[in-house]
Amino acid sequence: MSKLGCSLKLAVFLVLVVLGLVVVGFLSGPIGSNFIGKSLFPSITVEQPHPELPAEKITHLGPVPVTNSMISTWLAMAVILAIALSARAKLQLIPRGVQNIFEFIVEKLLGFCESVAGKEWGRKFFPVVATIFIFVIVNAYISLLPGYGSIYIMEEGKKVHLLRGSGTDLNTPLAIAIISFIFVEFMGIRALGFFKYMGKFFRFKKILHGQVSGLIDVFVGVLEMLSEFIRIVSFTFRLFGNMTAGEILLLVIVFLLPWGIAPLFYGLELLVGFVQALIFSGLTLVFVTMAVASHDEGH
Numbered sequence: 001m002s003k004l005g006c007s008l009k010l011a012v013f014l015v016l017v018v019l020g021l022v023v024v025g026f027l028s029g030p031i032g033s034n035f036i037g038k039s040l041f042p043s044i045t046v047e048q049p050h051p052e053l054p055a056e057k058i059t060h061l062g063p064v065p066v067t068n069s070m071i072s073t074w075l076a077m078a079v080i081l082a083i084a085l086s087a088r089a090k091l092q093l094i095p096r097g098v099q100n101i102f103e104f105i106v107e108k109l110l111g112f113c114e115s116v117a118g119k120e121w122g123r124k125f126f127p128v129v130a131t132i133f134i135f136v137i138v139n140a141y142i143s144l145l146p147g148y149g150s151i152y153i154m155e156e157g158k159k160v161h162l163l164r165g166s167g168t169d170l171n172t173p174l175a176i177a178i179i180s181f182i183f184v185e186f187m188g189i190r191a192l193g194f195f196k197y198m199g200k201f202f203r204f205k206k207i208l209h210g211q212v213s214g215l216i217d218v219f220v221g222v223l224e225m226l227s228e229f230i231r232i233v234s235f236t237f238r239l240f241g242n243m244t245a246g247e248i249l250l251l252v253i254v255f256l257l258p259w260g261i262a263p264l265f266y267g268l269e270l271l272v273g274f275v276q277a278l279i280f281s282g283l284t285l286v287f288v289t290m291a292v293a294s295h296d297e298g299h
Contacts, residue, residue: 051248055169056160058153068161069169076139076166109133112282117289125288128183132176133281139166140243140273144266149247167243167276170236177235180284181228188291197291201225231287235280242276 055067087102095103109130114122142148143165151162166172188197201224203217246269254262 051251052161053244055164055171058160058162067169068164069166069172072143072163073139073166073172075163076135076142079142080134080138105134106130109281113285116282116285117292121289121292125187125285128179129281129285129288132180132284133277136167136176136239136280137273137277139172140276141270143167143243143247144269144273165243165247167239168247170240173236173239173243174232176239176280177232180235180280180287181232183284184288184291185228187288191292201228231283235283239276239280242272246272 055069057065058068058071059066083098083102087099091099110122110126113126113129116122117125143163148163149161149165152159153162154160191197201221203221250262250265250269253265
């Protein structure tokens with residue numbers, strides 16, 4: 001009974017603390033300040049955010065401009081490489097620590113690939129699919145680190161963010177989408193041969209035999225070809241839109257309520273980052289599995 005009473009008191013205490021933080025955040029934000037005429041705690045007031053849709057230039061590498069999203073991409077790559085090297089440095093028969101976590105992730109991703117594409121093709125698709133998943137999720141998660149977007153430098157007399165989530169720069173999702181597109185087409189041609197693979201786009205067989213119904217096949221082939229390129233657009237804007245919307249949402253919430261509510265939205269963004277990585281890699285896996293299947297098998 002005493003343990004139940006202590007647990008209840010602790011729960012009530014935590015609820016009161018959270019409510020207190022929410023009230024303090026509300027009275028310190030712009031909405032509460034308008035009610036009472038001034039900010040109750042100006043020291044915790046957050047500046048009004050000014051999101052910049054294009055990535056901001058930081059420096060140049062020769063003729064190539066280096067943006068804050070590029071620096072974030074390099075940072076994510078360094079994090080992935082560091083984790084991989086640390087897991088590989090002290091390999092043990094019974095995995096522990098980083099190796100255990102890394103092997104768990106690899107096993108789950110390999111199982112996911114094999115469950116969709118089968119054991120033979122799943123192992124062939126695994127390197128690219130797993131790379132896309134890990135790259136997208138690491139980029140999404142490192143941008144949620146406290147202070148990540150709060151580092152500024154002066155560039156041409158203007159404050160510029162040094163780091164910015166690479167998923168919020170249209171170029172990064174587009175680059176991943178193009179890699180996914182090339183991978184799907186390459187594997188399809190490799191599995192079926194160039195002419196057989198291209199046969200699903202250029203369907204002139206019935207037309208050449210004088211069958212009027214062949215016009216439908218030609219039209220379907222054109223739609224198939226368009227769908228291949230439309231995937232690039234859909235992949236790009238799905239990831240870009242979700243990452244950008246999430247970052248703006250966090251900025252607005254922290255501005256309106258500096259305390260109490262933000263952790264809930266951080267949890268939501270953790271889920272969104274995982275879902276986006278799973279969708280991007282999962283759709284790539286599905287499309288490449290369809291590409292290596294012959295047209296006759298599909299029917």
